[in-house]
Amino acid sequence: MSLGPHADFIVAAYAVALAVVIGLVAWVVLDYSEQRRVLGDLEERGARRRSRRQ
Amino acid sequence: MALIDLANPTRFLDLVRRVLPWLIAATVIAFAIGLTMAMNAPDDYQQGATVKIMFLHVPAAWLAMLCWALMSVAALGTLVWRHPLADVAGKAAAPIGAALTFTCLVTGSLWGRPMWGTYWVWDARLTSVLVLFLLYLGVLALYWTAEDPNRGARAAAVLVLVGAINLPIIKFSVDWWNTLHQGESIFRAGGPEIDPTILRPLFAMALAFLLLFVTLHLAAMRNEILRRRVRTMQMMQAQTA
Amino acid sequence: MTAFNALLMRDIRLTMRAGGGALMGALFFLIVVTLVPFALGPDLALLGRIGPSILWLGALLASLLALDRLFTSDFEDGSLDVLLTGSLPLELAVTAKALAHWLTTGLPLVIVAPVLGLLLNIEGGAMDAVALTLLAGTPALTFIGLIGAALSVTLRRGGLLLAVLVMPLTVPVLIFGVSATNAAVSGPVPFGPPFTILCALSLMSLVIGPFAAATALRQGLE
Numbered sequence: 001m002s003l004g005p006h007a008d009f010i011v012a013a014y015a016v017a018l019a020v021v022i023g024l025v026a027w028v029v030l031d032y033s034e035q036r037r038v039l040g041d042l043e044e045r046g047a048r049r050r051s052r053r054q
Numbered sequence: 055m056a057l058i059d060l061a062n063p064t065r066f067l068d069l070v071r072r073v074l075p076w077l078i079a080a081t082v083i084a085f086a087i088g089l090t091m092a093m094n095a096p097d098d099y100q101q102g103a104t105v106k107i108m109f110l111h112v113p114a115a116w117l118a119m120l121c122w123a124l125m126s127v128a129a130l131g132t133l134v135w136r137h138p139l140a141d142v143a144g145k146a147a148a149p150i151g152a153a154l155t156f157t158c159l160v161t162g163s164l165w166g167r168p169m170w171g172t173y174w175v176w177d178a179r180l181t182s183v184l185v186l187f188l189l190y191l192g193v194l195a196l197y198w199t200a201e202d203p204n205r206g207a208r209a210a211a212v213l214v215l216v217g218a219i220n221l222p223i224i225k226f227s228v229d230w231w232n233t234l235h236q237g238e239s240i241f242r243a244g245g246p247e248i249d250p251t252i253l254r255p256l257f258a259m260a261l262a263f264l265l266l267f268v269t270l271h272l273a274a275m276r277n278e279i280l281r282r283r284v285r286t287m288q289m290m291q292a293q294t295a
Numbered sequence: 296m297t298a299f300n301a302l303l304m305r306d307i308r309l310t311m312r313a314g315g316g317a318l319m320g321a322l323f324f325l326i327v328v329t330l331v332p333f334a335l336g337p338d339l340a341l342l343g344r345i346g347p348s349i350l351w352l353g354a355l356l357a358s359l360l361a362l363d364r365l366f367t368s369d370f371e372d373g374s375l376d377v378l379l380t381g382s383l384p385l386e387l388a389v390t391a392k393a394l395a396h397w398l399t400t401g402l403p404l405v406i407v408a409p410v411l412g413l414l415l416n417i418e419g420g421a422m423d424a425v426a427l428t429l430l431a432g433t434p435a436l437t438f439i440g441l442i443g444a445a446l447s448v449t450l451r452r453g454g455l456l457l458a459v460l461v462m463p464l465t466v467p468v469l470i471f472g473v474s475a476t477n478a479a480v481s482g483p484v485p486f487g488p489p490f491t492i493l494c495a496l497s498l499m500s501l502v503i504g505p506f507a508a509a510t511a512l513r514q515g516l517e
Binding site: 005006007009010012013014016017020021023024025027028029031032035036038039042045 | 103104106107110111114149150153154156157160161164165167168266270273274276277280281283284287288291
């Protein structure tokens with residue numbers, strides 16, 4: 001596969017798209033572990049969810 | 055499962071937990087197939103190998119518009135039906151839509167440099183996408199500045215709906231203002247004009263982007279539900295403490 | 296309609312009395328237009344060519360920035376709650392407020408535009424076109440901006456947020472306002488079609504603006 005005279009631009013475009021996708025995935029994954037961590041802390045300290053309140 | 059059942063966040067989280075691994079696998083496979091097809095696609099006789107940028111640029115543009123459509127439905131859900139999941143869906147979609155629009159703009163610009171000789175031309179379609187990007191940023195700005203998430207969601211819903219009404223008008227006026235870009239070449243009367251050897255990888259990549267979007271959106275919705283749960287628990291703790 | 300008229304007159308009187316509200320927009324417009332030659336250089340030929348666009352941009356900024364406090368003072372003194380619960384439909388109430396705002400801010404811009412046109416070396420015939428398009432187009436700016444004003448008051452934020460939200464939506468108005476003017480000055484397109492579309496945009500925003508703003512206020516302030 002040859003990319004012709006404009007290979008730089010094609011590679012750059014794919015690199016940007018990859019960077020954006022990695023950024024989105026990282027945002028989702030890190031956000032998830034952060035929320036799980038805070039939620040775990042809260043439950044450890046005895047906080048209850050509204051629906052489970054007696 | 056009816057839409058009303060999903061109003062229960064716990065049930066929705068269960069569904070996400072069951073579906074997400076399959077979606078991730080499907081996305082990875084779809085990208086593997088799509089990228090292979092894109093790499094093996096023949097060069098365009100005019101644009102050479104740069105036509106490969108189209109396999110990113112066009113699906114990103116489609117998904118960016120689809121995302122606004124999804125946000126509009128979610129906005130109706132927020133304002134009319136007060137569906138609790140609609141707020142979450144709208145808020146989770148906005149950053150993904152903005153990122154896709156950004157990808158579309160950057161790849162378009164990198165495509166334009168070898169083809170037109172400059173990174174940016176004020177042609178009709180690029181300009182419409184730029185305005186779409188600004189609208190996405192406006193919605194994000196609303197979410198960021200709102201102290202109360204519910205109030206922010208409703209404000210953003212109004213803006214999204216106004217944007218949905220305005221986007222066709224913006225598209226029309228920008229077309230009127232300047233048309234330098236090539237005309238509409240895929241969806242038009244008389245069938246697509248692009249050769250099937252280019253079109254097939256394009257649709258494969260579009261499917262891969264669609265799966266990626268659905269996966270990211272569901273995962274982001276899950277995060278948003280957890281974030282709200284954390285918020286209510288913290289508030290309750292502050293009350294009892 | 297008496298409640299509508301009463302609200303309209305109240306808002307006009309408030310703006311006229313409090314700190315020369317009507318003049319402030321026109322003053323801002325004058326300053327923007329004065330700054331342009333400092334940025335571009337005093338080339339009268341160039342200024343004459345781009346003058347209509349400068350006037351349009353200046354009018355857009357002046358009318359949007361002045362919208363910032365449209366609902367804020369009513370929110371602070373509680374009269375917004377009266378409007379929300381009053382007998383007059385909220386859509387009509389916000390229309391009255393926007394109309395009052397246009398009469399005290401938009402209309403002065405249209406009136407001073409020909410004078411500023413002299414500074415920018417715009418000739419007589421072109422100046423008529425600019426004034427006419429501004430007269431037809433500034434209501435659209437006010438009614439689109441109305442949505443932003445309603446959104447920012449529900450979030451207790453103002454200033455730049457309003458401009459960020461609203462400016463992308465004003466792109467069509469700017470496009471057709473400027474191209475109608477250019478059509479009148481240099482052609483080749485006739486003046487009619489872009490001007491008619493500009494009027495259509497104004498009428499559309501007259502409908503969409505109040506409904507969206509009323510929804511934003513109802514949803515945001517409950």
